[in-house]
Amino acid sequence: MQxxxxxxxNDPRMLKELFGYLDENIKMIEKAFEVTIVQDNGGLKVKxxxxxxxxxxxxxxxxxEAIQRQKKIDKRDVGYSIDLVNDGIEDSINSLLDDVIxxxxxxxxxxxxxxxxxxxxxxxxxxxxxxxxGPAGTGKTYIAMANAVKAFKEKEVNRIILTRPAVExxxxxxxxxxxxxxxxxxxxxxxxxxLFEILGQDAFGKYLEKGLIEVAPLAxxxxxxxxxxxxxxxxxxxxxxxQMKMFLTRLGYGSKAIITGDVTQIDLPRGKQSGLKTVLxxxxxxxxxxxxxxxxxxxVRHPLVQRIIEAYERHDRELEEKGKEKKNEDKGEDNxxx
Numbered sequence: 001m002q003x004x005x006x007x008x009x010n011d012p013r014m015l016k017e018l019f020g021y022l023d024e025n026i027k028m029i030e031k032a033f034e035v036t037i038v039q040d041n042g043g044l045k046v047k048x049x050x051x052x053x054x055x056x057x058x059x060x061x062x063x064x065e066a067i068q069r070q071k072k073i074d075k076r077d078v079g080y081s082i083d084l085v086n087d088g089i090e091d092s093i094n095s096l097l098d099d100v101i102x103x104x105x106x107x108x109x110x111x112x113x114x115x116x117x118x119x120x121x122x123x124x125x126x127x128x129x130x131x132x133x134g135p136a137g138t139g140k141t142y143i144a145m146a147n148a149v150k151a152f153k154e155k156e157v158n159r160i161i162l163t164r165p166a167v168e169x170x171x172x173x174x175x176x177x178x179x180x181x182x183x184x185x186x187x188x189x190x191x192x193x194x195l196f197e198i199l200g201q202d203a204f205g206k207y208l209e210k211g212l213i214e215v216a217p218l219a220x221x222x223x224x225x226x227x228x229x230x231x232x233x234x235x236x237x238x239x240x241x242x243q244m245k246m247f248l249t250r251l252g253y254g255s256k257a258i259i260t261g262d263v264t265q266i267d268l269p270r271g272k273q274s275g276l277k278t279v280l281x282x283x284x285x286x287x288x289x290x291x292x293x294x295x296x297x298x299x300v301r302h303p304l305v306q307r308i309i310e311a312y313e314r315h316d317r318e319l320e321e322k323g324k325e326k327k328n329e330d331k332g333e334d335n336x337x338x
Contacts, residue, residue, distance in 0.1 A: 003053040007060055008043040015039070017067050018060070025063070025078045029056055032082045055085045065093035070114045072297045077115040101143065102150040105200030110146045116298035117143055123290040124258060129248070131236075131280060132260045134294030137305050140260040141234050142194055147258075148230040149198050152212070157230045157254065159212045162191045164234040165243060166217045188215050191234060218243055227252035236261035236276040238268055244275025264312075 009015050019026050026037050033056045035048030046056050059081045066073050066081075084096070096118055100109040112118040117139050123130050124147050132140040148160045192215060195204050207213040218239065233239070233247055236259045251257050261276045268274060283289045296309050 002047060003050045004045065004047045005053055005057055006040065006043055006045050007057070007064075009064070010042060014064060014067050015044075017072060018063055020073075020075070020078075024075060025073070028075065028078050029059055029082065032056075032086075033059075058085050058090050062093045062096075066115055069093065069097065070297060073115070074295055074297050076119070076293070076295065077297065080115050080119050101146040102153070102198065104198050105203065110142075110198070112143065113139070113300045114298040116292070116294045117300075120292040120294065121147070123292050124256075127288055127290040128255070129251070129257045129283075129289045130259070131276075131283075131289075131291045132258065132294065133263060133276070133280065133291065134298060135262055135264065135296060135309050137300060138294035138298040139300055140294060141190070141232070144232050144258040144260060145191070145194050146198060148232060149195075151230050151256070157256070158228040159214065159230070160207075161214045161216070161221075161226060161229050161231045162188070162195075162234065163216055163218050163221060163231070163247075164188065164191065165236075165238045166219070188217070191215050191232075218247065221247055221250050224250055225252045226250045226255050228254040229256075231255060231257045233257065233259045234261075237263050237266045237274050239275035240268065241273055241275045241278050244279050248279070264316075 009018070029035070030037055033048065033052035035046050035052045035056045037044055037046050037056065037060075039045075044060065046053055046060070048056065059078075062081045062084075063073055063078065066077060081093075084091075089096075093115065097112055097114070099118065099121065100111050101121065102110050104110060112121050116134075120130075120132050120140070121143060124144065130144075132138075132144060134140055145162070148157075148162075151157050152160050192204075195213065195215075199207070204213065208215070218233065229252070231251065236244065238261075239247065247259075248257065259276070259279075263274065263277050263280075266274050266277075280291060284291060296313075299305055299309065
């Protein structure tokens with residue numbers, strides 16, 4: 001039996017965002033639920049089977065809520081919303097994004113702020129190894145640390161271990177002043193700052209002194225087995241293939257590993273392969289491992305950050321296209337000369 005329902009949308013910008021580039025978002029919904037969606041009198045008209053129309057209506061309302069809340073959506077958001085409805089989860093986006101992870105020392109609730117962050121949070125809860133990949137400001141590390149604190153407080157793990165490779169901006173630790181702790185502190189400072197905010201300085205200091213929280217450079221992980229621990233590897237794009245393999249094979253019983261990074265911000269010396277880029281190919285599809293890719297729609301910093309990242313992406317695409325054109329021109333000249 002064919003059903004028809006209408007959704008009124010008064011804002012042309014929201015309608016444009018909902019449809020997406022070349023209507024790709026709407027096409028995904030039509031394909032998922034075997035419905036037809038068309039613009040009609042400043043809104044939408046959906047036609048199809050009763051069940052398909054019902055599910056499409058929920059997804060459309062959720063996406064419109066998401067656009068109101070986070071201004072933009074992308075194909076990942078649409079796919080996530082479709083999956084939720086197919087799994088029988090018909091909550092509104094607001095209720096999904098009001099999923100509190102943990103409360104800070106000051107009583108502030110920490111929760112996902114975008115659909116991408118919610119998808120990342122769900123993956124962390126369901127898998128022992130999760131890769132959170134995306135640009136700066138998408139909450140990759142912060143959400144992982146909030147989950148680590150929650151697991152620690154609820155005694156799911158005995159300790160939290162935070163680590164990152166001490167290779168950034170071409171600097172070598174050997175040339176920095178001070179003892180080893182002074183050398184690595186600048187690289188680990190972002191992790192300290194986040195924990196201060198979540199736990200409070202007194203609690204953080206107490207746990208650090210007892211060894212229940214460890215913040216250390218990646219080199220310290222070699223030769224260890226990390227049992228009953230919540231381990232977060234930050235800035236993983238700056239690991240080598242050997243370091244990434246070493247880290248992943250440290251995981252012991254009752255442990256969880258979250259690996260975060262941005263593959264567009266690699267600071268390794270020229271000629272060194274990023275262990276993160278390699279492992280994303282190797283472990284794709286492996287049971288118990290999930291890879292969540294966050295994008296510019298998940299950026300929760302100053303709005304200008306999103307526009308800056310978009311500008312860099314356009315620049316990179318232009319360079320790539322020019323490189324392809326130059327390659328084709330060179331190939332044409334070679335063929336002509338032969």
